[in-house]
Amino acid sequence: MFDQRENLELIEMFSQLRVADVRDGLDYLLLHHRFSLPYTIKPLFRTKAVGIAKTVRYLPYDGEIPKMTPQEYEKWCGYYYTNICPYHWISEIQKGDFIVIDQSGVDAGLMGSNNSLDGFSRGAVGYVTNGGPRDTDELIIQKIPFWSKFVSQKTVIGRLKFDAMNIPVNIEGVLIKPGDVIVADGDGVVVVPRELAYDVYSFAKKELDNDKVSRRKLYDLMGWEYDETVK
Ligand SMILES: O=C([O-])CC(=O)C(=O)O
Numbered sequence: 001m002f003d004q005r006e007n008l009e010l011i012e013m014f015s016q017l018r019v020a021d022v023r024d025g026l027d028y029l030l031l032h033h034r035f036s037l038p039y040t041i042k043p044l045f046r047t048k049a050v051g052i053a054k055t056v057r058y059l060p061y062d063g064e065i066p067k068m069t070p071q072e073y074e075k076w077c078g079y080y081y082t083n084i085c086p087y088h089w090i091s092e093i094q095k096g097d098f099i100v101i102d103q104s105g106v107d108a109g110l111m112g113s114n115n116s117l118d119g120f121s122r123g124a125v126g127y128v129t130n131g132g133p134r135d136t137d138e139l140i141i142q143k144i145p146f147w148s149k150f151v152s153q154k155t156v157i158g159r160l161k162f163d164a165m166n167i168p169v170n171i172e173g174v175l176i177k178p179g180d181v182i183v184a185d186g187d188g189v190v191v192v193p194r195e196l197a198y199d200v201y202s203f204a205k206k207e208l209d210n211d212k213v214s215r216r217k218l219y220d221l222m223g224w225e226y227d228e229t230v231k
């Protein structure tokens with residue numbers, strides 16, 4: 001959809017920055033009240049990821065759960081994954097995609113250790129959702145960067161249905177469009193509208209550079225070795 005060379009260039013640029021720098025860069029454009037996901041969206045573990053938004057939306061399942069035997073239920077699960085809650089967008093993932101999932105806040109683990117690893121193996125750099133993943137102990141072992149509102153024990157079967165992909169989505173009141181730059185670290189998630197990316201980068205980079213000069217002086221004063229955050 002977007003030029004992959006430009007995608008990778010944007011990722012390289014924004015990978016140098018902290019979420020806080022990007023936030024400051026947006027503020028230079030007087031966008032103080034836009035594009036930060038609220039603090040209710042938290043990382044599963046401390047990590048950093050920068051990528052290009054690939055969006056997908058699921059809605060609450062409003063159909064019946066037919067009366068079934070456990071054997072029939074097993075078959076129905078297969079039907080459900082194919083026809084009601086497919087994950088066909090996973091096969092479209094390209095290197096550098098940040099997967100943005102609007103799952104309508106439903107308490108169901110749309111993503112678990114298996115399907116998120118599948119996406120990761122295809123080049124996804126991270127996931128963010130207004131719901132919650134499951135198998136979270138394994139997600140941490142597998143080091144899959146994940147930001148979410150909560151964690152969930154539950155499967156999607158009987159709870160969620162696929163709606164659309166590659167569309168603008170609403171994550172906790174923030175509009176995210178396919179192609180936007182997503183920067184996420186221990187401070188949370190910030191969205192850079194693609195059309196503003198180069199401007200925001202230039203202001204954010206200035207903030208980071210000034211901060212490094214200032215902290216380097218304090219490191220010197222305290223006789224600390226430089227680490228990668230001040231180099
Ligand atoms: O199976 C699912 O629907 C989600 C899941 O737990 C996984 O991918 O590991």
Ligand SMILES: [Mg+2]
Nearest residue numbers: 112113114135
């Ligand atoms: Mg699982």
